[in-house]
Amino acid sequence: MTTVIVDYESGNLHSAQKAFERMAQETGAGAVIVTSDPETIRAAARIVLPGDGAFPACRRALYDHRGVFEAIEEAVITLARPFMGICIGMQMLATRGLEYEETAGLRLDRWHGRADHPLGPVAQGAAYGLE
Template identity: 50%
Template sequence: MAEVIALIDYGAGNLHSVHNALKVVGEAVGANVSVTADPQVVRAADRIVLPGVGSFKACAEGLLAIDGMVEAMTERVHVGGAPFLGICVGMQLLATRGLEHGSTAGLDWISGEIRLIEPSDPAIKVPHMGWNDVALMPHAKDHAVVEDGEAYFLHSYHFSASNPKDVAAMTDHGEGLVAAVARDNILGVQFHPEKSQAYGLATLTRFLEWKV
């Protein structure tokens, strides 16, 4: 029976592009993508993907506005062990809190804060936008999903993780910025795999094949 990937619909701006990319790789590995705002679908899913663009505050409020969704995600991921992928702000929502437009609580699945990118060199532009390297951390060299490569980024805030072991990959934009976080069956990527051409599709394929 084909696996079901729950792509959570909470009004995120990159939902459709992520859906299209997941459909392409899903067909290749025999998985079905379900765009859903139904907590019961999430509870029954084999894998969960949380997209996200825009402000941390707006995304957090949008997710919380769906009655029972955070509880369903938590149950399926932390109790059921389903592989989870957060993309861009979907990755940032894994943090303890975001500091965009004040302090807003995150899921607190991976301890840390989402802070404004403040490069010491004024020539470095914010937002961090365009293609950049993804470099795995030494302790994550055997990660089953993220690999060294080049991906597309678009963000003004970055994940400052409390525990360096939760950082799976870094990129550089005037300073080191977190490109991916990972713990157990939870993965978040700051870059946009749906905009990262062959590298992005390969990343999504590995996520769908990931055995935790």
């Protein structure tokens, strides 16, 4: 079984790769591959989307890699492959992000990020941006 860490030039790849390689070695979980190749992503048993940076910049970087989002979408939605987002990689699953500017997310999950009141009182559920 292969774990793919998606490289879209906007992530903490080295740390993620080392952590997943150690886990794979300790558990016999198979190979860990860092790639931006859509076919390799589609064929993976597990997919990890790391991220480091602002929501709008990371989303643009992901879409700049042709076919990568479509491969993630097919593997996660159609093929039901396990998926893990790290930091902004998890946040980009949302319908939209509100960091700096409103930006469409990957829409793989029905929530959105809120940046206008991170430390203030909020209504129940509002902190999670549930729609």
